[in-house]
Amino acid sequence: MEPLSLPVYADVVAAALRIEGQAHKTPVMTSRTVNELLGAEVFFKCENLQRMGAFKFRGAFNALSRFDETQRRHGVVAFSSGNHAQAIALSARLLGIPATIVMPHDAPAAKVEATKGYGGHVVVYDRYTEDREQIGRDLAARHGYTLIPPYDHPDVIAGQGTAAKELLETVGDLDALFVPLGGGGLLSGSSLAVRALSPHCKLYGVEPETGNDGQQSFRAGRIVHIEAPKTIADGAQTQHLGQYTFALIRQHVDDVLTASDAQLVECMRLFATRMKLLVEPTGCLGLAAALPMKAALQGKRVGVLISGGNVDMAKLCEWL
Amino acid sequence: MEPLSLPVYADVVAAALRIEGQAHKTPVMTSRTVNELLGAEVFFKCENLQRMGAFKFRGAFNALSRFDETQRRHGVVAFSSGNHAQAIALSARLLGIPATIVMPHDAPAAKVEATKGYGGHVVVYDRYTEDREQIGRDLAARHGYTLIPPYDHPDVIAGQGTAAKELLETVGDLDALFVPLGGGGLLSGSSLAVRALSPHCKLYGVEPETGNDGQQSFRAGRIVHIEAPKTIADGAQTQHLGQYTFALIRQHVDDVLTASDAQLVECMRLFATRMKLLVEPTGCLGLAAALPMKAALQGKRVGVLISGGNVDMAKLCEWL
Numbered sequence A, B: 001m002e003p004l005s006l007p008v009y010a011d012v013v014a015a016a017l018r019i020e021g022q023a024h025k026t027p028v029m030t031s032r033t034v035n036e037l038l039g040a041e042v043f044f045k046c047e048n049l050q051r052m053g054a055f056k057f058r059g060a061f062n063a064l065s066r067f068d069e070t071q072r073r074h075g076v077v078a079f080s081s082g083n084h085a086q087a088i089a090l091s092a093r094l095l096g097i098p099a100t101i102v103m104p105h106d107a108p109a110a111k112v113e114a115t116k117g118y119g120g121h122v123v124v125y126d127r128y129t130e131d132r133e134q135i136g137r138d139l140a141a142r143h144g145y146t147l148i149p150p151y152d153h154p155d156v157i158a159g160q161g162t163a164a165k166e167l168l169e170t171v172g173d174l175d176a177l178f179v180p181l182g183g184g185g186l187l188s189g190s191s192l193a194v195r196a197l198s199p200h201c202k203l204y205g206v207e208p209e210t211g212n213d214g215q216q217s218f219r220a221g222r223i224v225h226i227e228a229p230k231t232i233a234d235g236a237q238t239q240h241l242g243q244y245t246f247a248l249i250r251q252h253v254d255d256v257l258t259a260s261d262a263q264l265v266e267c268m269r270l271f272a273t274r275m276k277l278l279v280e281p282t283g284c285l286g287l288a289a290a291l292p293m294k295a296a297l298q299g300k301r302v303g304v305l306i307s308g309g310n311v312d313m314a315k316l317c318e319w320l
Helices: A009-019 A030-037 A056-065 A068-072 A083-097 A110-117 A134-141 A153-172 A184-199 A211-219 A244-253 A261-275 A281-297 A315-319 B009-019 B032-038 B056-065 B069-076 B083-095 B108-115 B132-143 B156-172 B186-198 B211-222 B243-254 B262-274 B279-296 B313-319
Strands: A041-046 A077-081 A099-104 A119-126 A176-180 A200-207 A254-258 A301-306 B041-046 B078-081 B099-104 B120-127 B176-179 B202-208 B253-259 B302-304
Touching: A009 A056, A009 A153, A009 A184, A009 B313, A030 A041, A030 A153, A030 A281, A030 A315, A056 A083, A056 A153, A056 A211, A056 B132, A068 A153, A068 B032, A068 B302, A077 A083, A077 A134, A083 A099, A083 B108, A099 A134, A099 A244, A099 B041, A099 B132, A110 A119, A119 A134, A119 B279, A134 B211, A153 A244, A153 B262, A176 A184, A184 A200, A184 A244, A200 A211, A200 A281, A211 A244, A211 A254, A254 A281, A254 A315, A261 B313, A281 A301, A301 B211, A315 B262, A315 B313, B009 B156, B009 B186, B032 B041, B032 B262, B032 B279, B056 B083, B056 B156, B056 B176, B056 B262, B078 B132, B078 B302, B083 B099, B083 B108, B099 B108, B099 B132, B108 B120, B120 B132, B156 B176, B156 B186, B156 B302, B176 B186, B186 B202, B186 B243, B202 B279, B262 B313, B279 B302
Parallel strands: A041 A301, A077 A099, A099 A119, A176 A200, A176 A301, A200 A254, B041 B302, B078 B099, B099 B120, B176 B202, B176 B302, B202 B253
Antiparallel strands: none
């Protein structure tokens, strides 16, 4: 196997220039309540306030910006039932590139509508009998589409790294940064920004307790594959890290932590009642892992990345 | 009756200096969805992200900052079951002034706890048999407390005006500004900032449909008193404008509009799902009145003041 050409911080810098004026520079918020709870100074990077409601727009727009003429003409294909689908559809519309999104036939109607609303052509598949990756690859081969995977791609990773770059440029050095971990795009991108801008900062990935493949992989030193986990953190239901994301996480991350669904619900409540912010369960992972670390974080400067805010209101109300 | 000495824009400027470093300079947010709905460029001033969750902190802190030595030593008294109580309690704590808050005996436990949490001494009364204004005045007379009313006070009005000042200084001239209207503190304060910084801007106050005493007063040219209105906009259940607020509103406001509870719920949903923001019903009044004015606002630059975000999650879920 030939060695991977991993993205570096210069790629994050280049991505930041490409997304400028298209992605929001999302606000960094603070909460006296959280500061008092932790005895620390906590800075929240609010990617729930990003376009289409999640950081995914950064990586998708960066990847599509790098298409050459032929790629642009033929179009992009992506498979996703969640934020990546909308991020690709919206980025493609902004760049005038045709987009095909492969979604499960039982995906929430709202998500299918949102993807179509951004101009994406939706192809449905049966998630119990068909393989979405195969469908994506077939479509790519047949029509000349370029496949952009949800996380394991250097341009996607570099784009996601711009969120932590903005955070560190806004607040300066941090002692610790907590980042939600699904497939690892956000965490590995963040790791490039952290090691360049605040090298001594402890960097933690956070997974749902029931879906700790990243933690297992980090500790075993190889990519561990798990069954699809049951958790309300639908953005982190990935079954394994990618080649690129695992290599960067192994190299730059200090530890991988976990949080339970009950902890995520408590954080959703805290965000809503104290900070007036709507955060999806996956977006709560960072804070959920930081709260029990009160002793270690005492007096520190702590960053928490809120990954997204796309939560169904009916479900939110059920959980609370 | 001697003529009122109305606050002027210079008082808003002075208030801005007093609250600097204590109140948040809340963010101004935009939403492509809302811009497309209205065919306009809409700027939201997010006072739901203010300290204690509402603009009320601005006026309370400004008023208490102006206390002399004797007033500081004796303390402040306020009557309120809502955001004003918490604003006075928090401001008093920050300034080292003792605070007594008169609250109805059936006020929500959460609000009583929050007020106590900020260090306020809570005195309860029976809202069906006792007069809170009388209790407040009695306490003031007996103990030498200074009474700070929730809206009809020059220093409170000047403090509330700092929100619109910040908005206009951030985004520049506006064609129209929509402001929630209860007792008129926020609207009359805003009117001073608007007439100074963007004199041609149309300024609208917005009330709940069932509690349109301000609209009646504006049109009749005198303060009209109504029965306590039934509405989910609990911050705008006031029964009449004040002497100061009415004088300023009459002078500077272009019209007073209304919104139904159903419209407020739709706006709460829109804020939550599209902008990931939690807004209390009263805070939705501005947007609720702007949305039906699509034709008039076409191509315009429109400001919307979100007054607060202190909404009970259980109630929110019930409404949605």
